[in-house]
Amino acid sequence: MSVKYGILTLLSVKQCHGYELKIELDSLLGLKGKINPGQIYTTLDRLIRDGFVTSPGMDGEDRRLYDIHIKGKEELNKWLIEPVAYSNTKEDFFFKWSCARKTNSELEKLMLTQQKELIVKEVMELTKLKTELILEGDERRYLLVTGTLLHLEADLTWINQVENRVG
Amino acid sequence: MIRVHNVTKEYMQGQEKIQVLKGVNLQINEGEFVAVMGPSGSGKSTLLQLIGGLDLPTSGDIQINQQSLQEMNEKKRTIFRRRHLGFVFQNYQLLPTLTVEENIAFPIHADGKIRKRNQRSITNLISEVGLKGFEKKRANLLSGGQQQRVAIARALVNHPSVLLADEPTGNLDRTIAEDILRLLLTFNRKHNQTIVMVTHDIFAAGFADRIILFRDGVIEKIISRKDEDYAKYMAHFMA
Numbered sequence: 001m002s003v004k005y006g007i008l009t010l011l012s013v014k015q016c017h018g019y020e021l022k023i024e025l026d027s028l029l030g031l032k033g034k035i036n037p038g039q040i041y042t043t044l045d046r047l048i049r050d051g052f053v054t055s056p057g058m059d060g061e062d063r064r065l066y067d068i069h070i071k072g073k074e075e076l077n078k079w080l081i082e083p084v085a086y087s088n089t090k091e092d093f094f095f096k097w098s099c100a101r102k103t104n105s106e107l108e109k110l111m112l113t114q115q116k117e118l119i120v121k122e123v124m125e126l127t128k129l130k131t132e133l134i135l136e137g138d139e140r141r142y143l144l145v146t147g148t149l150l151h152l153e154a155d156l157t158w159i160n161q162v163e164n165r166v167g
Numbered sequence: 168m169i170r171v172h173n174v175t176k177e178y179m180q181g182q183e184k185i186q187v188l189k190g191v192n193l194q195i196n197e198g199e200f201v202a203v204m205g206p207s208g209s210g211k212s213t214l215l216q217l218i219g220g221l222d223l224p225t226s227g228d229i230q231i232n233q234q235s236l237q238e239m240n241e242k243k244r245t246i247f248r249r250r251h252l253g254f255v256f257q258n259y260q261l262l263p264t265l266t267v268e269e270n271i272a273f274p275i276h277a278d279g280k281i282r283k284r285n286q287r288s289i290t291n292l293i294s295e296v297g298l299k300g301f302e303k304k305r306a307n308l309l310s311g312g313q314q315q316r317v318a319i320a321r322a323l324v325n326h327p328s329v330l331l332a333d334e335p336t337g338n339l340d341r342t343i344a345e346d347i348l349r350l351l352l353t354f355n356r357k358h359n360q361t362i363v364m365v366t367h368d369i370f371a372a373g374f375a376d377r378i379i380l381f382r383d384g385v386i387e388k389i390i391s392r393k394d395e396d397y398a399k400y401m402a403h404f405m406a
Contacts, residue, residue, distance in 0.1 A: 127373025
């Protein structure tokens with residue numbers, strides 16, 4: 001994920017100080033974990049240098065505030081509407097499967113079984129999280145988890161298909 | 168509370184005796200959302216039918232709220248079923264020419280005249296299942312997802328102790344299935360509705376608090392989402 005566009009998104013909503021950006025970015029990242037504070041300040045420096053972000057001064061508690069510049073808004077909008085190509089994150093798995101299939105059918109079966117086990121485990125953990133998000137009313141994170149689950153379902157269907165063909 | 172004690176179920180297939188359930192023991196507490204999973208022919212749907220009083224065990228005992236289903240005669244069991252149990256099936260089983268409202272009211276009609284409080288309950292349920300505005304629409308003109316919503320409302324109209332659902336999302340695509348599962352989860356949490364759902368789908372089973380894993384007529388394991396190895400065991404079972 002790009003910290004640059006995360007910051008531009010948050011600043012397009014309102015002026016923020018650095019720590020506020022960190023908290024909001026963690027929330028925006030959702031499932032992917034937390035962000036390193038150092039990364040925020042180095043990115044902010046670069047955004048100011050490139051004219052995407054300005055600093056209108058300090059807030060009441062002497063913290064530096066940041067704001068988006070019109071050039072930053074244009075950059076953000078351009079990025080937002082650009083479609084994202086399907087990134088084949090399972091590339092390693094497909095490569096490994098191709099190798100296993102070429103070398104040894106027993107190993108192929110075993111690797112598919114183990115991959116399936118891993119997927120089911122992730123499905124169960126994510127579904128558990130999903131039900132909690134439904135009850136908390138956190139629609140944004142719920143939809144993100146739903147998206148991941150649909151990908152996992154596709155992977156599982158593919159493995160079942162391969163297994164049935166392997167016989 | 169549901170208590171299943173040493174339950175067996177046998178059928179005759181020609182000359183051969185088939186034992187579908189081989190001594191099942193189980194307790195489901197009030198307000199629990201439980202999923203029953205297992206391969207085809209493992210006995211999961213048979214168990215649901217027995218809990219629902221639609222069939223009787225060959226041996227053993229099933230109690231719902233401390234009342235034994237076997238000890239009731241057929242008539243008493245039918246009345247008990249209507250008043251204390253709600254059923255949702257994979258193929259909805261609505262009366263196609265009746266309207267949404269009429270389908271939902273059907274179990275009340277079977278029990279006598281609709282009173283004012285029943286009408287309020289029907290109106291509330293229609294709203295809760297998201298079918299406001301569809302009250303007068305005939306069931307056969309609804310989509311699969313909408314029909315299942317009607318079936319859920321019909322199952323809940325008598326405020327049953329237990330809602331029994333047999334593959335409630337089996338005929339629906341993933342997005343619509345998700346809406347139905349969300350609805351079941353909401354009724355479970357909001358109204359403390361006890362739910363027992365048979366499913367072959369791990370994406371549906373994950374909504375439940377506990378999952379009963381069936382194999383060859385016996386419970387292989389019961390896993391709870393509170394267990395540390397919950398996901399790991401499920402993965403092992405499925406593989």
